[in-house]
Amino acid sequence: MRILNICAYTWEIGGPARIIYDHTTEALKMGHQVDILSPMSPGDEIYDVPTGSRVIPCRRTLPISRFYREFSVDLYKYLTKHIHDYDIVHIHGIWHFGSLAPFLIKNKVPKVITIHGLLDKWAVNHHKWKKDLVTFLYQKKNLAKADLIQVNNKDEEQNVAEYLGSRPKNLITIPNGIRMEEYKDLPASNTFRRRFDIPADKKMVLFMGRINIKKGLDLLLPAFADYLKVHDDALLVLAGPEDGYLTETKKFIADYQLDDRIKYVGMLTDTTKLAALADADLFVLPSYSEGFSIAVLEALAAGVPALVSDRVGFGDYIRRYDAAYLSPLTVAGVRQGLEIMLGDESLRKEFARRGREMVAQNFNISKVAQQMLEAYRVVIGTKV
16 A cells, blocks of 8 residues: 655654654555655654655745644645555644645545544634634535544544534544553663753652643642642653743743752653653653543553543543553642652552553554554545
8 A cells, every 4th residue: 555644743743743653664564655744844853754654844834834734835736746646645633734635636545534632622622713713614524525534532432423413434443552562671770860860869750741731731730849848759850842831831840949849851752761761650641632642652661650631542441451540630639649659659560560561452553553554445445
C-alpha cells in the first residue's frame, strides 16, 4: 500500500507525531510505502523520521494560518498534484485545513480520519465559536464522506455519535500503541537527576506533556504547593513544550516562591526523556481531555507509577487493571492522590507492575498497527 499521513509532524505537536512514527515503522517492515505531509512554520523541528519513509514539509500560509489552523497553499498544491499517487490518505485530527484539503480535490482515494480526542466536550468548548463555524461549513459533512473514522475508545465513540447525531457506520475503534521494547532497558538511575540538579533525597514527580491548561496544570500546581505545606520530600519536574500556559505556570512558581521545588526543563526527547522516566518516583497527568495519551502509555511502559485523571483516553482499562491512581479533576483530589502515592512506596511498586502489565497485554504497537493496516485493506477493497 501507498499511505499518506496528513499531520503537523513536529516535536511540538506531541502524541500524534509519535503515533504516526510508530505506525509507519511497522508499516515499513511489512513492505508498505509511507509519506507524511506536514504543515510547517519557520523554526518548527520535524519529528524523527523512520528510515524508508518521507516527510513532505509544506509551509503554513500567513496570516490565514494564525486564524485557521495549518492553512497551507503548498499543502493544497501537493495534494492537487499527487493525491492519486496514494492508495489511502490518513488525516490526523479535525478542525484544521489538513482535514479539509483532501475533500476539496476531486478524487476517489479512500480517506481515514483519526479524531485524536478532538470531539471531547472540553476540546469542543475551547475556542468554541471557531469550531461552531467549521462545523457549519464542512466538518460534519466531511466526517460523513470519510471512508473510515478511527477513534481510540468508547468515550470517543460516544463523542462522535453525539456530534453527528447518531453512531456512523464508518466508525472503527483502534487504540494507540507503543513500542514496549524501547522501555525495557532505561538509562542508568540518577542520570537525569544529576543533569538537572535534582536532590537525591527528594521524590521526583514528573509531569510530561504540552504546557497547556487542558493538561490539568491549574490543578496540579496548587495541589503540589499544598502538599509541600505538610511534606518536605518531593520536587515536581515539568517537561514539555510551551503551548499557551507557560507564563501562568512560571508566575505561579514565582508567586509561591517554589523555584527550588518546581523545575521546568522544557521538552524532553530520546534518551533524556527515558532518563527522566527512569528517575521518576511518580508520573502525573490530571488532564481534562486526551484522545489517548501517549505520555501516560510511555510512563506505564517504563514502569513508573502514575497519578492521572480518567480522561487520558483509556480510563476503562486503568480501572480494569487498577493500573494507576485515578484522581478526580479537583485540586483537593490531586492533592489527596499525591499524599497517598508519595506516602507509600509499596503501593507505587504495585501500581507500576500492574501498569506495565496492562500496556504489554493491550497496547503493544505490533498488534495495534496490524489492526490499522487491516482496516486500510478493507476500505481499499470496498473502493475497487
